[in-house]
Amino acid sequence: MESREHLGYSYEQILQVVKFLKLVVPNFKPLVGVICGSGLGPLADSLSDKIEVPYEDIPLFPASTVVGHGGKLVFGTVGGVPVICMKGRFHAYEGYPLWKVVMPVRVMRLMGVEYLIVTNAAGGIPSSMNVGDIMIIKDHVNMMGMGGQNPLRGPNIEEFGPRFPAMNKTYDRALVKAGLKIAESLGMEDMTHEGVYGCVGGPNYETIAELLMLQSCGVDSVGMSTAHEVIAAGHCGMKVFGFSLITNKAILDYDSSEVPNHEEVIAAAKAKEAKLQGFTEAMIKHMGSLKNAGPPSMCSCGGRR
Numbered sequence: 001m002e003s004r005e006h007l008g009y010s011y012e013q014i015l016q017v018v019k020f021l022k023l024v025v026p027n028f029k030p031l032v033g034v035i036c037g038s039g040l041g042p043l044a045d046s047l048s049d050k051i052e053v054p055y056e057d058i059p060l061f062p063a064s065t066v067v068g069h070g071g072k073l074v075f076g077t078v079g080g081v082p083v084i085c086m087k088g089r090f091h092a093y094e095g096y097p098l099w100k101v102v103m104p105v106r107v108m109r110l111m112g113v114e115y116l117i118v119t120n121a122a123g124g125i126p127s128s129m130n131v132g133d134i135m136i137i138k139d140h141v142n143m144m145g146m147g148g149q150n151p152l153r154g155p156n157i158e159e160f161g162p163r164f165p166a167m168n169k170t171y172d173r174a175l176v177k178a179g180l181k182i183a184e185s186l187g188m189e190d191m192t193h194e195g196v197y198g199c200v201g202g203p204n205y206e207t208i209a210e211l212l213m214l215q216s217c218g219v220d221s222v223g224m225s226t227a228h229e230v231i232a233a234g235h236c237g238m239k240v241f242g243f244s245l246i247t248n249k250a251i252l253d254y255d256s257s258e259v260p261n262h263e264e265v266i267a268a269a270k271a272k273e274a275k276l277q278g279f280t281e282a283m284i285k286h287m288g289s290l291k292n293a294g295p296p297s298m299c300s301c302g303g304r305r
């Protein structure tokens with residue numbers, strides 16, 4: 001029979017990674033997973049009792065190749081809540097197949113993660129969004145997925161979830177509302193929006209015509225990541241919360257002299273480091289309080305571990 005290895009890791013291979021990590025952090029069961037976007041690695045720095053594991057030491061793990069993405073898993077706690085952070089994510093444009101891009105999400109799930117916080121740097125399309133604002137993600141438009149590039153392509157791993165998972169409940173509504181309230185309580189309401197993330201393949205930034213098309217599709221922030229991780233997380237029954245840091249304003253004017261670049265993306269993230277750390281910490285504590293109030297009812301779309 002033809003080998004199907006090129007279509008993804010098997011469940012056993014992912015278990016192998018989990019077994020390795022459980023030896024490194026015995027008795028550690030993370031409740032919350034955090035994926036740090038471009039320049040957002042410092043979100044992992046506020047963890048207490050940190051244990052850092054470089055990606056290159058982890059069997060089967062890809063390498064981080066993008067500036068502003070470290071390359072380590074960080075284990076620790078925030079207000080007593082056990083957390084695992086990906087300091088550095090993987091993107092399709094780095095040359096990785098999407099099943100490899102999302103492998104760490106599945107590893108997190110098997111480690112015990114129930115809540116996933118995805119973060120990203122993104123271009124802001126509405127004129128009301130300014131550099132340094134955050135946009136809490138209520139939904140996404142996955143341009144890559146609609147074109148057939150999906151992390152769930154290939155043999156379905158039933159242990160994670162069903163062949164045809166629903167996605168309309170994937171960004172947890174209660175967490176979106178809690179995020180808006182928490183932003184307000186931290187005095188961040190003027191810089192906080194709620195909107196739709198658009199995932200494109202990259203690595204080039206968008207043409208003006210592409211941005212106008214995304215705008216007409218209801219996209220508010222645009223980037224080259226996140227949707228894949230969210231699909232994998234939804235498939236295996238995690239509750240997802242996400243936000244974009246608006247690192248640049250989408251250029252919709254043919255006569256503008258501005259051009260987007262990765263240096264401004266990293267600089268915008270650096271400028272908001274402390275605020276974003278505070279916000280993420282508060283979200284993690286909130287998730288911890290939900291857990292203490294009772295087990296989360298997992299989405300019907302998966303989580304059959």
Ligand SMILES: O=P(O)(O)O[C@H]1O[C@H](CO)[C@@H](O)[C@H]1O
Pocket residue numbers: 036037038039066089091119120121122202223224225226261262265
């Ligand atoms: O989505 P993250 O990883 O935050 O990074 C965003 O910033 C980079 C481009 O500047 C791209 O990788 C884009 O996806």
Ligand SMILES: Nc1nc2[nH]cnc2c(=O)[nH]1
Pocket residue numbers: 121122123124200202204205206222223224247248250260265
């Ligand atoms: N595709 C895309 N990714 C980004 N990451 C940060 N800013 C942008 C942007 O404007 N477009």
